Amino acid sequence: MSFLQNNIYYIGAFGLIMIGLLTVLVKHNLIKVIIGLSIMDTGINLFLIAIGYLRNGTAPIFSSPEVESILMVDPVPQALVLTAIVIGVAVLALALSLAIRLYKHFGTLDLHKIKELKW
Amino acid sequence: MKSVFSLILLVVLGAGVVFTLSSIPFGSTSSDVGEYYIDSGRADTGATNIVTSVVVGYRAFDTLGEVTVLFVAAIGLGAILAAGRENEEKKKAEWEPASLVLYTGCRFLFPLILLFGAYVFIHGHLTPGGGFQGGAVIASAFLMVYLGCRKKRISRTWARNTESISGLVFVVTGLTGLAVGGHYFLSNFLPEGTLNTLFSAGIIPIIYIAIGLKVGSELTGVIDDLIEESE
């Protein structure tokens, strides 16, 4: 149980990263690959947040002036993840627009068949 | 074969990760920087949401970059979709009109969601949420209208100008800080006010509102571009 307690978030995060990478590596449908990238992004975000967690800490928000809790989770990773999420959606939107264009040109999304540029 | 090989690679990678993670025990790391933010974030920036004070205060430059990333993606997406569209004949696909319930519901919910989005980013320095979340909410409101009301479109120039003006507000706020407030880019040149009130935290609400509008209009623009493409 203490193993789980200590590592469950890491397992979740790296599980997502690995599954995402695996999708990119073995799948040859472009949409699948993009889904893999998005899963990987989510995993990375989870990992960052997990790093900043402080056991029994509270969210870093002083909801009323009286709160003087020192035990707050680290706000920095949260700020980073906010940024990373937005970057992720930006990349994804671009990727999908490219996928639409690609489909128009090639009539397929199978990356095995989209190999005009090689060597 | 290939997947087995990939798995082996990932296992090796995982082993390296596990090895490194062993020096970052979960839930007990403490960072000097993070502690400093928690201790003096309120005094430095006047925001009670420390995440906000980090995002828009200490690391506001990141946020400027991030807004730019979204901006770049929106333009890029527009450019890519526009490049192919030029030499295609426009054919209007027939949309099946949405049911009346959906239509009315959308029209009813739309202002409410917008309002909620605005609330989220205006109160970014006090409560969870901020420009990005608020912007996303606003964009989802438009998305809902697009899906529910089908024919409704926002004005592109309007969206573009909002985007561009709010971006400018961000930069100009920063430059004003450079000019008047302590000679640092993005430094706070407004009074910090009292904690936990709406009009506090100096430039943070201004920036967050700008971000909210910008993110909202950009994401809307992205959706608009994509939907237009799919017609």
Added chain:
Amino acid sequence: MTGMEILLLVAFGGVMLTYILGRISSSLRNTFAVVLSLVLVVIIALMYDKTGETIFYRGFFGIPMVLRINSLSWIFAMTISFIGCLSVIFSLDYMKVKERTSFFYAMLLLVNSSMMGIVLAGDLLTLFIFWEIMSWSTFLLISYNGGPAIAAGMKYIVMSFAGSMAMLAGIISIFTAFGTLQISEIAAGMSSASSGFKIFIVIVFGIAFGVKNAIWPFHAWLPQAHAEAPSPFSAVLSGVLIKMGVFGFILTMYVVVGLGTYMSLGGAIFSVRSILLVMGAITILVPTFVALLQDDAKKLLAWSTIAQAGYIMLGIAYGTSLSMAGGVLHFLSHVVFKSLLFMTVGAVEFRTGGIRDLNSLGGLIKKMPFAFTGTLIGVCGLIGVPLTNGFVSKWLIYKSLIFGSPLLTFVALFGTWGTVLYSYKLIHNIFLGQLPEKLKDVENTPLSMKLPMIILSFTVLLFGILPGLPLRVINKIVVSLGFDSLNISLWGIVSESGMLNMINLFAAILAGLIAVWLFLRIGARTIPVKQDDNYAAGAAVPRDRYNYTVKFYDPLLRMISPYLRDIFDTFYMKIADLTGYLSNGIRKIYTGYVGNYVMYIVLFISLMIFVQMKWSPW
């Protein structure tokens, strides 16, 4: 201030000006080019007997760039400017029919200017910079004609570039070892360097200069390049450009490495000196007979150039004052007669509409008497007939070799025998025998071509009769390199292994000639036959049966040709093919499938992690 900066400034400025003028008017440009090259000759001539060094530029990371002049540089610079000037004059008519003449003139002058830079360089950096400028401008000129010239140019630049890279490695090793590139300072440091370092230096410079000098086995580029280049440039190429290699050899062996070290460098059997000598001997032997095989006049001359470079190499590498003088003098002789030959062949090519094939020429003696005379004198020089400059220089080389290593002397003499054969083939197949039908309307050599030929022919004879003229300067070089002084008179030379006095020879030959002339005068009359009168009574006959200029020396060639396959050329081509093949294989890793690409990224990380965890090298 010794005027060297001014010289180079004039030379390089003139290049640009020539090109710009060419855009305005071609006759203006031609006049300017001729005047410029004459001015250069004059400037260099005025520098006679000057020595000195000037730092002219510090802009290159503060490494001082030095120009220096001494008798060695002067004689090379003089040759360069002289031949350069003549080739410009020769081009005036030759290039009239071609396109992009401004480019040609500018590049020709650029090659000459950069060669002057090389010989005037007082430090290796300057030398290298001018060397590279020379290499690429030469490349552009060799490829100038298009067609087969493209492959020739490619071969040239690749080999030359490989050589330059070797040289760069050598130069920079010297720089890192001694902290200076000034030639006069390197020599001091070099004497205390380890012998391994010296051998390394000799090898890399040997490759660089060997390629340029076309010493076997680095000669593969030369035949094609000489044959395909425009003829005025072939004269420069064969005459002076490859002699930059000779200059480099002298510089490396005797100035940088030093005479004493050079003679004792390496092991007993595989000493550097003996290897160079053997290479020189092979360079004489093989190309001489390959030249025999050639049917292309310019290719024949090109192979002959390689062979003559072997003589020069023998003379220089042998390392006595007499051989050194012989080597340098042979360089000088070769410049003169080989430029002359290329020009006469070029004139023939020009007048016959581009024919260089020896099988289809013949009987041009009446049509182009000037070219014939030029070729005759050139060929005599090439063979080493007394009263020509080739005789003196070869005599010096034989004399210096004959007691030290009879075998080498034999090789050299054997080479001369081959030289006689191919020289005769050249002159006979072009000028003697029947005149083919289609060449009936060939005109005489134009004036702009005659002039350089006359000057060069005259020089051949002048240096042949009065060898003391060049030998005086050469003696200064020999002394400056650390050898004993030679005993020189205007008419000849006196040495321990024999003496040469051209005045006696001159008298003897003159007497002989008069006797022959009298004999012919008194004897039977000759009956003139029309040149295009062939023995089939005017009927069409297969030329390869009856015209005996075709397949000249055929039986001999059939006998020797199996031994003369150019293995090194094949070897280089194999390397080129292999590189292409390998490259084609390597680029297949970019398969075009993006999953593989991502795999490479993950593979990279995983491999690193694996190595780290297994062996922890970090």
Added chain:
Amino acid sequence: MVNPVLLIAVPLGLAFMVPLIDSASRKLTRFVPVAALLFNLILCIRLIPAVLENPIVINLGGFTPPFGINLFVGPLGLLFAGLISLAGLVVSIYSLSYIKNGPVVKYHMLYMLLLTGATGVVLTGDLFNLFVFFEILCISSYALVAYHGDRAGIESSIKYLIQGTVGSGLLLIGIGFIYGIFGTLNMADIAMKIATVEQSTLFVPMILMVAGLGVESAIFPLNAWLPDAHSSAPSSISAILSGIAIEVGLYAVARIVFTVFGISDIYLFFAFLGILTLLIGEMCAFAQSNIKRMLAYSSIGQIGLILFALALATNNTVTGGLFQLVNHTFSKGLLFLSAGYMIYRSGSMEISSLNGMGKRMPLTSLAFTVGAFSLVGLPPFAGFPGKFLIVSGALLKGEMVINILVGLVLLSTVIEGTYFFRVIQALYFKDGNGEQRKQAPATAVTAMIALMILIVALGVYPKFLADFLSSASSDLLDKMSYVGSVLK
């Protein structure tokens, strides 16, 4: 004193303003990048004397370094910023006439943002900020590669995007590890604390970051996107991608390896990696018949050479590497720009279709020749001093392994020379069809002439730049002074 933050803020503000300008006057938009980059260039030049004295550290928002983000404007950063504005300015002038079709306004915005991102990367002193600017750089290049929306462009763009996103994901994981270990993101702060942590712990984060940045900087096994993207992009963008983007990636790698980690055990490995990249790039280029692909592979080779030079980590080699980098920016830019118009005229990217271009477009061909000679390292062009410095610095180390690597460098130079000379022969000495003479437009010619002048000037008087580069190299190598000037 001018504030270096304007280098980023002003182009960014102008980029945000472009839609407004566009609705006011359509013609004006094209000149916005020119104006912004000119402004940046002047700013950079004005900053030179101050920076040479002492690196400028700007605390953004007025928070002192470990807590706020800071910009570090040392000689190295300024070199890159200046290079970006200079090359960017030249290429933007070229683009004025080159980019005629498609969403032109968006092109100019993306172009400007790409350069802003690059400037941000080289100036920032914060790891995550570096990541953000890197993403700006990457995303705008994804979009620009696909600008024409043709088959090749879209295909290469999506491949580039996938690899780039995986790479930046890895980078982010690495940054996460670093934050977990040190609790800070400031590069100087991390550099100071690096000794407190066991070295083996740092291996995985470092390799993740290097791999992530390596994707953008085209180090060997990570560079598969490059030939596709560089050959399919519009030529002006190829010039920027080859001349700026991968160099900036290399800067980031060097910054992280030298300044942040600064553990010298791994340098030799990077030297090997550089040589491998060099050889593979040059050999692949050797086998190409498509001119832009050839140039793209040649960029890989050059990056390998620069990486090799940087990895030897002595003042001489780093100076040489930076010199080569500057040369590569100019020469490769020139090559792509000239190739762009030649391709435009001949309608094909095959080298054989460029036969006889020397007669049809003399000036463009001359530009190509100058660029090629310079890249190969022939004097008197800018490539020679760089190569000279690299080789002399490497030989000065006096290690046998490095001497052998230098031999390989020289060998690959020969290969490089071979394929460039081949193209030059095709340009001038082979007969092509279509004899009418027509020059490239004036703006393009201006850009090419400017680059040619720069190349020749640098080749003839390298000392001018070398002194500056020498202080830039000590900026890169001297970790302690970096830490000291940031965390006063």
Added chain:
Amino acid sequence: MIVIVTLVVALMLSAAVSALFFKDLLSAVIASCLVSLFASILFLFLQAPDVAMAEASIGAALITAVFMIALRRTKRYEE
């Protein structure tokens, strides 16, 4: 608490795995949407309400919508 977290993680991972295996891309997109949702729950557990909000609104809602629009324009099934 730990049980719930473990459950959510397990669900999230299984959603991710099923996104990998679905032949129907629409289902895969929905699965990846679920991944985001579960992740945003985890963010909440990790005391990061801001991030949870962002992930839910952007990661789960907007991205899914964008994916679906893209799917409309391309193919629904993986071949």
